[in-house]
Amino acid sequence: MKNIIIYITTSIMISFSFGNVIISMNGNMNQFLSMNSGSFIESNYRKINQKTYSLYSMSFTQYPADINFHEVFFQKPISNYVISSKISILNYGTLKDVLNRQFSANSHMLQISIFNIKSPSFTYGLSAGYCQSKIDNYSHALLFYSFGLNKSYLNQKLILGISLENYNSIIKEYSNLSDSIPSALKITSSYDLQFIPLNMKINYIYNSDKIQELGISLIGEIDDKFYLYTGKYFYLDNMDLYSELDNIAFGLGILINNKYKIDFGVQHLNTNVFNIGTSLTVITLDNI
Numbered sequence: 001m002k003n004i005i006i007y008i009t010t011s012i013m014i015s016f017s018f019g020n021v022i023i024s025m026n027g028n029m030n031q032f033l034s035m036n037s038g039s040f041i042e043s044n045y046r047k048i049n050q051k052t053y054s055l056y057s058m059s060f061t062q063y064p065a066d067i068n069f070h071e072v073f074f075q076k077p078i079s080n081y082v083i084s085s086k087i088s089i090l091n092y093g094t095l096k097d098v099l100n101r102q103f104s105a106n107s108h109m110l111q112i113s114i115f116n117i118k119s120p121s122f123t124y125g126l127s128a129g130y131c132q133s134k135i136d137n138y139s140h141a142l143l144f145y146s147f148g149l150n151k152s153y154l155n156q157k158l159i160l161g162i163s164l165e166n167y168n169s170i171i172k173e174y175s176n177l178s179d180s181i182p183s184a185l186k187i188t189s190s191y192d193l194q195f196i197p198l199n200m201k202i203n204y205i206y207n208s209d210k211i212q213e214l215g216i217s218l219i220g221e222i223d224d225k226f227y228l229y230t231g232k233y234f235y236l237d238n239m240d241l242y243s244e245l246d247n248i249a250f251g252l253g254i255l256i257n258n259k260y261k262i263d264f265g266v267q268h269l270n271t272n273v274f275n276i277g278t279s280l281t282v283i284t285l286d287n288i
Helices: 002-018 042-043 238-239
Strands: 056-062 067-078 081-096 104-121 122-135 136-153 158-172 184-192 198-207 213-221 226-236 247-255 258-270 273-284
Touching: 042 104, 042 122, 042 136, 042 158, 213 238, 226 238, 226 258
Parallel strands: none
Antiparallel strands: 056 067, 056 273, 067 081, 081 104, 104 122, 122 136, 136 158, 158 184, 184 198, 198 213, 213 226, 226 247, 247 258, 258 273
16 A cells, blocks of 8 residues: 555656646747747747748657657648647656656647738737646646737838737646646747848747746848757746856758758757757648
């Protein structure tokens, strides 16, 4: 009986650490290299060289301790709308409890989004998703929702946005203890610099846990074929806990024959902790 109690307690503690992390992860390398600070619009409505395409994308991210993340994304413009969907899998591998008993943990997510793009200067949309996390024989499930809008100025050089993200409704708990995810308010900005092919993004996040965060990223383009990325993430309430090289990302990308886009990036979280991500995007139809 004592062993059972220890095992259950261990599983519950792991659930609080791992439960719904997958919702904050992203296979979009633009998002990955901005340290996931962008809004769900940028994550689920993906442009290439400021153009809208029908496309699909596959990505893989390797985290420390053999944790890995897979995502398959599909996007299709239909009339004045863009509809997208993605399936994500987060695998924690084989774990051990305090009794040295092995068990597995993983999460699965399905998200569907729709965006109105009738106006070239105003985009709005919403998404809904389902997430299930499993730790051995214990499972947790929830529905989550996001809504946001972007407005562009100065011939679309400046884009300002606001979104409410990850409002959720729990379907099933691991235990009697609550394990919900924080919702977030995001205020985003994007500006194409005037004299050099460089885009700068500054994004502010305030979540329901009263944590304030700031993401700053740069994307450079060369001949609309080669891309250089860098991003930095700040926890505004704990600035003194991180060095200048913590929570920073670098990456590069290449567009081949206007059909295949390959991206690669590295996130440096803190000393000797790195995340490595890569993605392949395939354009299936001409832009609209």
